[in-house]
Amino acid sequence: MSRITLDEAAALLKQHDRFKILTHTYPDGDTLGCAYALCYALRKLGKQANIAVDGKLPSKFGYLAESYEEQDFAHEYVVSVDVAAASLLGESVMEGVERIDLCIDHHGSNSLEADNVYVDSSAAAAAEIIYQLLEPLGVELDENIAGGIYTGISTDTGCFCYTNTTPRTHRIAAAVMPYCDWQQINYINFVIKSRAKIKIERMLLETMEFYAGGQCAIVYTTVAMCEALGAGDDEMEGLASIPRQIEGVKMGITMREKAGGVFKISVRTNDGIDAAEFCKKFGGGGHPAASGCSVEGDLGTVKRMMIDAAEEYLR
Amino acid sequence: MSRITLDEAAALLKQHDRFKILTHTYPDGDTLGCAYALCYALRKLGKQANIAVDGKLPSKFGYLAESYEEQDFAHEYVVSVDVAAASLLGESVMEGVERIDLCIDHHGSNSLEADNVYVDSSAAAAAEIIYQLLEPLGVELDENIAGGIYTGISTDTGCFCYTNTTPRTHRIAAAVMPYCDWQQINYINFVIKSRAKIKIERMLLETMEFYAGGQCAIVYTTVAMCEALGAGDDEMEGLASIPRQIEGVKMGITMREKAGGVFKISVRTNDGIDAAEFCKKFGGGGHPAASGCSVEGDLGTVKRMMIDAAEEYLR
Numbered sequence: 001m002s003r004i005t006l007d008e009a010a011a012l013l014k015q016h017d018r019f020k021i022l023t024h025t026y027p028d029g030d031t032l033g034c035a036y037a038l039c040y041a042l043r044k045l046g047k048q049a050n051i052a053v054d055g056k057l058p059s060k061f062g063y064l065a066e067s068y069e070e071q072d073f074a075h076e077y078v079v080s081v082d083v084a085a086a087s088l089l090g091e092s093v094m095e096g097v098e099r100i101d102l103c104i105d106h107h108g109s110n111s112l113e114a115d116n117v118y119v120d121s122s123a124a125a126a127a128e129i130i131y132q133l134l135e136p137l138g139v140e141l142d143e144n145i146a147g148g149i150y151t152g153i154s155t156d157t158g159c160f161c162y163t164n165t166t167p168r169t170h171r172i173a174a175a176v177m178p179y180c181d182w183q184q185i186n187y188i189n190f191v192i193k194s195r196a197k198i199k200i201e202r203m204l205l206e207t208m209e210f211y212a213g214g215q216c217a218i219v220y221t222t223v224a225m226c227e228a229l230g231a232g233d234d235e236m237e238g239l240a241s242i243p244r245q246i247e248g249v250k251m252g253i254t255m256r257e258k259a260g261g262v263f264k265i266s267v268r269t270n271d272g273i274d275a276a277e278f279c280k281k282f283g284g285g286g287h288p289a290a291s292g293c294s295v296e297g298d299l300g301t302v303k304r305m306m307i308d309a310a311e312e313y314l315r
Numbered sequence: 316m317s318r319i320t321l322d323e324a325a326a327l328l329k330q331h332d333r334f335k336i337l338t339h340t341y342p343d344g345d346t347l348g349c350a351y352a353l354c355y356a357l358r359k360l361g362k363q364a365n366i367a368v369d370g371k372l373p374s375k376f377g378y379l380a381e382s383y384e385e386q387d388f389a390h391e392y393v394v395s396v397d398v399a400a401a402s403l404l405g406e407s408v409m410e411g412v413e414r415i416d417l418c419i420d421h422h423g424s425n426s427l428e429a430d431n432v433y434v435d436s437s438a439a440a441a442a443e444i445i446y447q448l449l450e451p452l453g454v455e456l457d458e459n460i461a462g463g464i465y466t467g468i469s470t471d472t473g474c475f476c477y478t479n480t481t482p483r484t485h486r487i488a489a490a491v492m493p494y495c496d497w498q499q500i501n502y503i504n505f506v507i508k509s510r511a512k513i514k515i516e517r518m519l520l521e522t523m524e525f526y527a528g529g530q531c532a533i534v535y536t537t538v539a540m541c542e543a544l545g546a547g548d549d550e551m552e553g554l555a556s557i558p559r560q561i562e563g564v565k566m567g568i569t570m571r572e573k574a575g576g577v578f579k580i581s582v583r584t585n586d587g588i589d590a591a592e593f594c595k596k597f598g599g600g601g602h603p604a605a606s607g608c609s610v611e612g613d614l615g616t617v618k619r620m621m622i623d624a625a626e627e628y629l630r
Contacts, residue, residue, distance in 0.1 A: 198520060
C-alpha cells in the first residue's frame with residue numbers, strides 16, 4: 001500500500017481500461033456523485049467502467065444515472081471513491097472484488113486497505129478530487145460529469161454552508177455550474193420535501209430532549225414511527241442536522257432505529273467538539289463535526305447510554 | 316435621473332465625501348451587508364459615512380456593526396443600497412434626506428427615484444455590486460468589508476442554493492471568505508435556531524393547507540401565536556421558505572399577522588410561476604420567485620382572498 005499524488009492517481013487511471021468503481025454503504029451524494037462523474041469521465045476516454053452501489057440507487061439520485069447503462073466486461077482495476085474504511089463496503093459491492101487498486105478519498109481518518117491511496121483531507125468533498133483529476137486525465141467537463149461533481153460538493157457541504165467549505169469548493173462550483181442543471185440538483189437535494197418528510201420532522205422535534213445544561217440535544221425515530229407515517233430512507237435523510245441547530249447545543253444526537261434492534265446514531269457538533277472521537281467509543285467514526293456509529297439495544301437503554309456518554313464527554 | 320455604469324457609480328463615490336447610506340425596511344442581510352461593506356470601504360478612503368436603518372438593527376446582524384460607530388457630520392451625498400422602491404424607505408431612514416443621489420440595486424423592477432441609478436439584475440445580491448465597486452474604488456478587502464459582502468450574497472441566495480446564484484456569486488464568495496469569519500456568519504444565518512423558532516416552525520406546519528390540487532400551500536402565523544411562544548421578528552425570519560418546499564407545491568404563501576390587522580404576505584414559487592406578478596395584484600412586488608405584499612383584514616378573509624387568487628392564478 002502506498003500513498004500517491006494526484007498526478008500519480010491520474011496516471012494509474014490512464015494506464016488501465018476496465019474499471020469497477022466502489023461506493024460506500026448508505027450511499028450519499030458525494031460517493032455517488034464521484035462514482036458517476038469518474039465513470040462518465042473514464043468512458044469518455046474510451047475505457048469501460050461500471051459502478052457498484054450497495055442496494056438500490058436512492059431514488060432522489062436517479063438523475064445521476066440517466067446516461068448510465070451497465071457495461072458487460074470483466075473488470076481489471078478497482079477504484080473506491082469516498083470510502084473511508086473497509087466496514088463501509090457492502091457485501092454486494094465487494095462481489096468479485098479481490099483487492100482495491102486505488103482508493104480516492106477525503107476522510108483524514110481513511111483506513112481502507114488499497115494498493116494505492118490518494119487522500120486529500122482538505123477537500124470538502126471527494127468530488128473536489130474528481131474535479132481535479134479531469135485536467136491530468138485530459139477530460140473536458142460535460143453535463144454528466146459536472147452534475148456528479150456538483151452533487152458531491154453541494155451535498156457534502158450542505159450547499160456550501162458547513163465549515164468544511166473552502167474557497168476551492170466555491171471555485172469548483174463556479175466551474176461546473178454552466179455545464180449542469182444545478183438548480184434542479186439543489187431543488188432535489190435541499191428544497192423539496194415530501195409530505196411524509198414534513199411529518200417525520202415534526203414527530204422528531206416532539207422527541208427532542210436536552211441534557212448537559214442544554215449543550216446536548218437528543219432526538220430519535222423508531223421503526224414504528226416511520227411505518228405509521230410511511231417514511232422510508234428518503235424521508236430520513238438530513239434529520240441528523242436538526243438537533244445541532246438549536247441555540248446553545250454543542251452536540252446533537254439523532255438515533256434512528258433500524259430493523260433488528262439496532263440504532264444508527266448520528267452525531268453532529270459545534271464549537272470544536274470532536275464527534276469522531278465520541279463515536280469511536282461505540283466503534284464508529286467520521287469527521288470532527290459529523291460522525292456516526294451503530295448501537296444494539298432497545299430505545300430506553302441506547303438513549304440512556306448516549307446521554308450518559310454525552311454528559312461525560314461535554315463535562 | 317440617469318442610468319449609469321459601474322465605473323460611473325465608483326467615480327461618483329470617489330468624488331464625494333460625506334455619505335448617508337440608506338437601507339430598506341425590514342432590513343435583511345443584503346441591504347445591511349451592502350450598507351456596512353460600503354460604509355467601511357468609504358471610511359477606508361478617508362471619507363465620512365453613516366448608515367440609516369429603519370428601527371433597530373436586527374440582533375442577529377449585530378456582528379456587522381462591531382467596528383461601526385456613528386460619525387458626527389452633515390451628509391452631502393445619499394446612497395441607497397438594495398432598495399427597490401420608495402415605499403421601502405422607512406420614515407426614520409428618510410429623516411433629513413431631500414433626494415437620493417445614487418441608487419445601487421439588483422432588483423430588475425427597481426422604481427426608486429434617484430439622480431443616478433445603477434441596477435444590475437444579474438447580480439444575485441446587491442452585495443455582488445458592492446464587491447465589484449471595490450476595485451474601481453481602490454479599496455482592499457478586509458474583515459469588515461468581506462463580512463458585509465459575504466452576508467449579503469449568502470443570505471440573498473439561501474447560502475448559494477436559490478436559482479439566482481451564478482458562477483460569479485461563487486467566485487465572489489471564494490474571494491471574500493479568506494478575510495472574514497464566514498463560518499460564524501453561516502452559523503448565525505443558516506444553522507442556529509432558538510427554541511422559540513423551532514416551536515413557531517412546528518406551529519406553522521400545523522396551519523398548512525393545500526389548494527389548487529396541491530400546487531398551492533398556505534400557512535400563517537398570528538400575533539396571538541407569536542405572543543404565546545415568545546417569538547419576535549428574529550424567529551419569524553425564513554418561515555416564508557417552508558411551504559414552497561413541499562413536493563408538488565408551485566406556490567407557497569406565508570401569511571404573517573402584524574399589529575393593527577394587517578397581514579404581511581410572502582409568496583415563494585417554483586417552476587417559473589411569477590410571484591412578483593401575483594403580488595402586484597395586491598400592491599406588492601419583488602423577484603419572480605420571491606415576492607411579497609401587505610393585505611388588511613382578518614385571518615379568514617385575507618386567507619380566502621389569497622387562496623382564491625392563487626387558484627385562479629395557477630389554473
